[in-house]
Amino acid sequence: MIEYDNLVNPTIKQVKPSGIRKYFDIANEMEDVISLSVGEPDFHTPWHIREAGIESLEKGRTRYTPNRGFAKLREEIAAFVSRHYRVDYTPETDVLVTVGGSEAIDLCMRCVLSPGDEVLIPQPSFVCYEPIARMAGGVPVTIETKPENGFRLTAEEIEEKVTGKTKLLVLPYPNNPTGAVMRRGDLEAVARVVEKHGLLVLSDEIYASLTYGEEKHVSIAALPGMQERTVLVNGFSKSHSMTGWRLGYACGPKELISLMTKLHQFAIMSAPTTSQYAAIEAMRGGDDDMEYMRGQYDMRRRLILDGLDKLGLKCFEPEGAFYVFPSIKCTGLTSGEFCERLIYSKHVAVVPGDAFGACGEGFLRISYCYSVKHITEALERMEAFLQEL
Template sequence: MAGKGGASTTSPVRRALSARASRIRGGEESAFLQLIRLAEGRPEVITLGRGEPDIPTPGHIVDAAKRALDEGFTTYTNPAGLPALREAIADKFERDSAITYDPASEIIVTTGAQESIAVVMQTLLDPGDEVLIASPFYMAYEANIVLAGGEVVGVSTRLEDDFQITAPAIEERITDRTKLLALVSPNNPSAAVLYPDTIEAIAAVAERYDLVVLWDELYEKVVYDGFEQLNIASLPGMRERTIVVNGFSKAYSMTGFRVGYMAGPADYIRAALEPRHSLTISSPTPFQHAALAALTGPHDFLVEMMQEYTKRRDLMAAAFDEIGVTYSLPKGAFYFWANIGDVGMSSFDFCKRGVVDQAILFFPGSMFGEEWDQYIRISFLAPLDQLAEALERFKALYRSCREGA
C-alpha cells in the first residue's frame, strides 16, 4: 500500500519487525482474530471457541482477592511469589503427585502459566535448539519457542491413539539439536491425556537422550471417567530433568487473575528467577492471595464442575454421532478435536460459515498446525441450554456444507 508520491504507508516500526516475530504464524491478522472480529457486536453468536471456563469463580476465591485489596496488599511481592502461596503449591505437589519441592528455592509464582512457558523457552533455548511437542499444539507454544530463537518440531499424533504422543514417535524426531520435550496433558487442543504406561515410556526416552522435559498440567483437574493424572516428575530420575508448569485458570475459573507457577530443580529455578523478574516483576498481589485461597479452601465445587462438564461433553458427542462427525472422546480439558474433512472447504472457511450463517464461533484446526486443516477445535463451555441450541446450529451447518461439497 502506498501513500503520496508512491511512498509506502507501512510505519517504520512495522518495517523494523524482527525476523523472529515475522515467523509467528498468523500473518497480519490471525485466523483467531479474524473470527473474533466477525463475531463482534453480534449478541446472537454462541461462542464455543475460547478455552475460558464459563462457570463462575468460587466465591471464597473472589472474597480473598477483595479482602487483599481492602487490607492494602497492592505492592510488589517477592519475584518468586508470596511465601505462603509457594508453601501451598509445594503442599499440593506432595498431596497430588507425591513430589517434594522446596517452596523457598524450587517454585516460582508467575503471571499465568503462559508466562511460565515463556520463561522456560527464554532460559533454555539457544538459536537453532529444537523443541519436540505433540502436534496439534497450542499456538502460544510455537510463538514462545520462535521468539526465543528455537525451532518447533511437531510430533504427529493419530486419532487411533486418541491423539496421545508416543515414545517411538518422539524418538524418531530427535536430532543432535533437540534440547527440550514439551508435554501437555490433558492437551489443548486435542483433549488427549497421557496414560501412565505412555508417560513411563516417554520418560525412558528423555533419560536416554538427556532431554529436559516441560510438563504442562494446567488442565490436570479437568479429567473425565475417573482418570487420575500421573506427573512425569514423580518417576525415578525425572524430577531433576523436569520443569512443571501449572496455574489456576482452568480448574478454578481464574483466567483473568493471571496466576500460574513453575517448579523444578533449585539450580534451574535460581537461574530462571531474574529473567522472570524482568518480564512482569511479580504476579498481581491481590490475586496471589486469591490463588492461596483456591489451594487452601474448599474443593467441593470441582466435583460439581466436572459433573456439569461431563453432561456437556456427552451432549456434544451425541450430536456429532448423529451427523457422522469423527472425533476422539475427550479424556480431559473441555474441547472436541473433531474431523470435518468431508465439508469440501478449509477449516477456516468452515468456521467463517459457522459465524456468518449460523452464529456459532469455534476455531479451525489449521491454527494448531498446518497439517490439521481437516479438524476444528470446538469447546463445550456454555450452559446446557445454550449448548443444545449451538449444536442444532452446528448440525445444520455441517449438513449444509457437506451436501454442497
C-alpha cells in the first residue's frame, strides 16, 4: 500500500476545492432544476467563427503552431486591444496566446512570484487566484472590497495590505462575481499606489467586452506608466462565447512575456491550433457579434435587477460581466443555507457568495447567461421561496 499522502506536494493537497461544486452536484441529481449558476455564455460561438475552425480542419491544419501562437493571430490580438482598449503592443514580443485566460494567470503568477512573495487579491473574485498564487509558492493576501464602494478596489485598501514583500496586485475587473467595474478615476488612484510601491499588476480583463452603459472598459495598462507594470489577460471565452475552445492571451512587457512564453513552451507547447484559426476570424469579424451579445446581456441584466428589487433583495447595480450579486442578509440566512434551501425546496441553483471569498458571505451570485424565459421562471420560484421563509 503506497502512502500517497507522503509522496504528494502538501501545498497542492491543502488547496481547497472550488466552493461552487456542491450545488452543481445537488442540481445534477434533480429533475426540473432551474439553474442560474453557470459562468459561461448561453450563446453559441458565432457561426462564421466556428466555420473558420472547421475550414482549418478540412484543410488539414492540425499541427502545432509557434509556441507564442500564430503570428497572424498575435497581430490581430494587438490590433483588437489597440482598437478597443487603446493600449499598443508589439505582436512579435508582447503577446502570448494561451490555453484560456486561466493559463495566462497561472503563467504570470509562476513567473513573477518567488517563495514568500505576497500577492494582493481583491475579493469577492474568481476562485482561481488564491490557489494559483499558493501553488506558485506565493502568499495570497486578500483585500475585502465593500458593497458600499460598489465592490471597487480603493487605493486605501491596497495601502492597508501592502508590505515589503508585496510583489503583485491582481485586478479582476469587470468582476466575477459582483459585476463591479473600475472606471478610469478608480484606476488612476490604484495606479498611483502601484507605482509608489513598485508593484506589478495582473489585470484579468476577461469580461472587458461586457461593460454596460455609455462608458467603455478602461484597462489599467492604458494609464500613463502602467503598461510596463501590467500583464493584461484576456481571452475569447466570454467576449465571443468560445469557452470550450480554451483560448486566451496575455499582453505585457516583453521581459515578462518572454519568461511566460518559456514556461508555456515547456508546459503547454502551443495553444490549440483549430482554436487559433477560429480566433483569427473572431478578431477580424467578431466585433458585431460581441456588441450584439453585450446588448442581449444588458437587457437581461436590467430584467433580473428589476426582479430582485421586487423580491426585496438589495442589489447594487453591476456594470460589467454577467452576474448580479444580491445581498440576502435580510433573510437572516447564511449564503450556504439560502442556496441549500432554495435548491431543495424550489429546485433553483445559485452560487453562495462566500465561494468567492469569505467577504462574499451574505450574498448570492446569480448568473444571467440564460434566456429571459428561464430567468423569469427562476425569479418566480425565488419569490415563492422567500414568501415561505
